[in-house]
Amino acid sequence: MVDGDGLNEKHKEDFLFGAQGIPMQGTGMDLSGQYIALLHMTGKWINNSRGNPDHVLPQNTAFQYVPAVKGKFGLVKENHSIAVDPHVIPGDAKVEIEGVGLRFADDKGSAIKNYHIDNFLGAGNAVVKAWLHGGVNGTQRRVKFLGN
Known part of the structure; x- marks a missing residue:
């Protein structure tokens, strides 16, 4: 469990910074049912040994709690x-x-x-x-x- 900029609770590292988590999806639901959205991400993806995007660096991201998932059109x-x-x-x-x-x-x-x-x-x-x-x-x- 790790801290994330803008969050007041610790969360799983792969959820906050992994390619299957919030950075790739934009918004995710934590273990307590709260939605967390990526506020901003600077820097680039770090690739794994196969050359695929794997994770982002914690110092390059910020998050916020949101009441719902907001799409491009609604x-x-x-x-x-x-x-x-x-x-x-x-x-x-x-x-x-x-x-x-x-x-x-x-x-x-x-x-x-x-x-x-x-x-x-x-x-x-x-x-x-x-x-x-x-x-x-x-x-x-x-x-x-x-x-x-």
Whole structure:
């Protein structure tokens, strides 16, 4: 457990500074259910032995507690929000995803390109297990644009 600039409690080091944690995702939920957002990050990613981004240096980051996850186009809510490429699906758009249901384009991401959509299912280990073992990871589904 380590300190983070702007936080009044200690948190897991990989959660605050790792490539699977807040720096990559922008916002994360801590063990007590509070949302923590990256306020700013200076410097570059430190690569692991395979040359992949692995972590950031603590002195190059600052965080803040936030009441909710804020996406590019609105608040991000589980089982409601998707991240899109706004060149394909505009922000604030409403879509119907086959087998998933109605979703709203509340966010975009630097890795979201072309026809890729990220469906926000929530946070925590239960969501990760459901995603990895529920047969939905990497699936292709029809998406119907319903307008803004």
